[in-house]
Amino acid sequence: MYIGIDLGGTNIAAGLVDEKGRIIRQDSVRTLKERPTDEIVKDMADLSKKLIADEGLKISDIRAIGIGCPGTINVETGEIVYANNIPMEHYMMADKLREFIDLPVYIDNDANCAALGEYAVNGQGAKAFVLVTLGTGVGGGVVLDGKVFHGFNGAAGELGHATLICGGKKCTCGKEGCLEVYASATALIEQTKEAIGKDPDGVMAHIAEAEGEITGCTAFEAMKQGDEYGKAVVLQYARYLADGIVSIENIFQPEIIAVGGGVSNAGEALFGPVREYVNRTGYNKFMPKTKIVKAVLGNDAGIIGAAMVARNGIGR
Amino acid sequence: MYIGIDLGGTNIAAGLVDEKGRIIRQDSVRTLKERPTDEIVKDMADLSKKLIADEGLKISDIRAIGIGCPGTINVETGEIVYANNIPMEHYMMADKLREFIDLPVYIDNDANCAALGEYAVNGQGAKAFVLVTLGTGVGGGVVLDGKVFHGFNGAAGELGHATLICGGKKCTCGKEGCLEVYASATALIEQTKEAIGKDPDGVMAHIAEAEGEITGCTAFEAMKQGDEYGKAVVLQYARYLADGIVSIENIFQPEIIAVGGGVSNAGEALFGPVREYVNRTGYNKFMPKTKIVKAVLGNDAGIIGAAMVARNGIGR
Numbered sequence: 118m119y120i121g122i123d124l125g126g127t128n129i130a131a132g133l134v135d136e137k138g139r140i141i142r143q144d145s146v147r148t149l150k151e152r153p154t155d156e157i158v159k160d161m162a163d164l165s166k167k168l169i170a171d172e173g174l175k176i177s178d179i180r181a182i183g184i185g186c187p188g189t190i191n192v193e194t195g196e197i198v199y200a201n202n203i204p205m206e207h208y209m210m211a212d213k214l215r216e217f218i219d220l221p222v223y224i225d226n227d228a229n230c231a232a233l234g235e236y237a238v239n240g241q242g243a244k245a246f247v248l249v250t251l252g253t254g255v256g257g258g259v260v261l262d263g264k265v266f267h268g269f270n271g272a273a274g275e276l277g278h279a280t281l282i283c284g285g286k287k288c289t290c291g292k293e294g295c296l297e298v299y300a301s302a303t304a305l306i307e308q309t310k311e312a313i314g315k316d317p318d319g320v321m322a323h324i325a326e327a328e329g330e331i332t333g334c335t336a337f338e339a340m341k342q343g344d345e346y347g348k349a350v351v352l353q354y355a356r357y358l359a360d361g362i363v364s365i366e367n368i369f370q371p372e373i374i375a376v377g378g379g380v381s382n383a384g385e386a387l388f389g390p391v392r393e394y395v396n397r398t399g400y401n402k403f404m405p406k407t408k409i410v411k412a413v414l415g416n417d418a419g420i421i422g423a424a425m426v427a428r429n430g431i432g433r
Numbered sequence: 434m435y436i437g438i439d440l441g442g443t444n445i446a447a448g449l450v451d452e453k454g455r456i457i458r459q460d461s462v463r464t465l466k467e468r469p470t471d472e473i474v475k476d477m478a479d480l481s482k483k484l485i486a487d488e489g490l491k492i493s494d495i496r497a498i499g500i501g502c503p504g505t506i507n508v509e510t511g512e513i514v515y516a517n518n519i520p521m522e523h524y525m526m527a528d529k530l531r532e533f534i535d536l537p538v539y540i541d542n543d544a545n546c547a548a549l550g551e552y553a554v555n556g557q558g559a560k561a562f563v564l565v566t567l568g569t570g571v572g573g574g575v576v577l578d579g580k581v582f583h584g585f586n587g588a589a590g591e592l593g594h595a596t597l598i599c600g601g602k603k604c605t606c607g608k609e610g611c612l613e614v615y616a617s618a619t620a621l622i623e624q625t626k627e628a629i630g631k632d633p634d635g636v637m638a639h640i641a642e643a644e645g646e647i648t649g650c651t652a653f654e655a656m657k658q659g660d661e662y663g664k665a666v667v668l669q670y671a672r673y674l675a676d677g678i679v680s681i682e683n684i685f686q687p688e689i690i691a692v693g694g695g696v697s698n699a700g701e702a703l704f705g706p707v708r709e710y711v712n713r714t715g716y717n718k719f720m721p722k723t724k725i726v727k728a729v730l731g732n733d734a735g736i737i738g739a740a741m742v743a744r745n746g747i748g749r
Contacts, residue, residue, distance in 0.1 A: 370584025
């Protein structure tokens with residue numbers, strides 16, 4: 118049994134997770150990220166102890182703790198090198214948690230944890246597996262032979278910051294034209310806004326008005342109602358995403374590319390055109406092809422993935 | 434000792450290569466690719482036997498033969514699934530060569546061989562190493578933990594067919610906007626032609642006239658002579674290449690990205706602006722950074738890499 122902790126800007130979510138990546142019990146507390154980080158880490162330990170006690174277990178029943186953290190992580194030393202969302206810099210997270218609870222601690226980036234969690238549940242033992250998450254940004258992670266691919270410095274797998282349009286729109290990362298600028302949920306909302314600006318009395322405008330806001334669903338809903346403007350937004354967005362995915366496929370040839378995040382809930386309205394484009398334009402014409410599937414885990418990916426980081430950490 | 438064979442559309446080049454990737458002796462014959470493939474393979478065996486005899490060795494002194502082939506390879510079965518340059522389809526290359534010479538035979542794509550050869554000589558034992566070759570197309574290969582990264586189907590590492598400009602110029606692969614369309618030597622020559630069209634009596638036009646053709650060197654030579662048009666071509670080309678390289682860096686975070694092919698001979702005139710852009714825009718701001726270096730092997734990469742494919746094959 119492992120403990121997986123998903124350290125977010127709002128909540129600390131933790132779970133008891135078995136060898137196969139099933140959550141046995143979970144719980145959460147507020148992060149309250151403005152306070153000293155040591156206090157946050159003490160709460161992570163207390164939450165872990167509570168989970169163990171609530172399940173009627175002892176600390177010795179747990180093999181290791183894994184933590185998924187935002188930011189740049191040194192997975193070798195357990196240091197949070199830099200995080201933006203929860204202000205931390207050169208913080209020895211793993212060592213600190215061990216001061217409060219006597220267990221091996223392993224740590225990885227939250228996007229990598231999500232990829233590993235999704236792989237554990239949805240990866241069918243793939244040699245190469247990629248998760249692409251469509252959220253505020255485009256996150257992701259690459260799992261090779263069951264382990265997160267880190268590159269030489271721990272910072273690999275930033276799929277959202279591969280270029281989609283050289284010289285295109287500015288990204289928050291400082292580069293121009295990143296996949297994230299065109300294929301994130303944020304980008305879809307912006308593309309929908311622009312389309313509404315050109316058709317201010319159209320179907321999308323009415324949907325947004327009824328819902329009180331423009332969301333990642335607005336264009337999909339309009340398309341379902343037969344609106345050509347909505348359809349155009351969806352197809353352009355799908356093209357951006359598909360072009361990013363075909364690049365990932367040409368580079369990695371993974372068995373599976375799983376796509377998660379809120380936008381993925383659009384289902385076949387999104388996956389249909391994406392698959393069509395990828396199958397038509399992928400470089401590999403002669404060997405078995407990558408499957409493009411919807412990610413299944415949602416919010417639990419972080420906890421499960423963190424636990425799998427612990428499992429892999431113990432195993433190395 | 435290994436034999437590495439670089440099977441090209443014009444020549445079959447082969448070499449005796451030691452464990453460290455040094456060529457002890459090499460030789461070549463014409464491919465004559467229009468003849469039956471079995472005859473080509475017999476010549477590959479004869480050339481191998483000649484190398485062994487010329488060096489005063491016996492077949493039993495050789496541990497294995499590696500072959501680098503163009504096209505789509507099934508590295509598990511030794512089959513050439515499809516090749517365009519030398520017409521072959523579903524050809525059991527490894528089995529056929531073994532009919533003529535009794536040694537283990539391993540086979541990989543020629544671009545992957547080049548990457549593995551470059552890694553053996555220039556890779557400094559990197560955990561992650563990428564070769565990008567600027568030629569007719571943009572080739573490349575990814576070496577992880579000393580082995581070619583193949584994905585699940587053998588077809589991974591097509592770095593030249595990652596998108597650089599979504600919806601951009603048509604690529605020979607069928608997709609639009611591939612890195613290859615903007616950053617190959619062919620693309621540079623086209624970009625130079627376009628610039629000469631706008632400045633038909635300028636420095637580049639005169640250089641091309643004196644040399645009898647427009648080459649990948651024309652713009653670099655003009656820039657050296659102080660020509661602003663030449664400089665503009667070089668900087669735009671460097672930007673395309675750099676944008677592709679920064680994507681590779683954000684995805685793989687390799688210790689080293691080696692850049693080869695004729696264009697790389699431009700040296701610092703190319704590598705200077707490329708490194709500046711990559712260092713400024715790379716996502717990783719806090720961890721050790723990828724080194725971008727010139728590939729060192731040139732044409733020998735194919736022979737050495739094929740021999741290293743044999744070495745890794747024996748070792749697996």
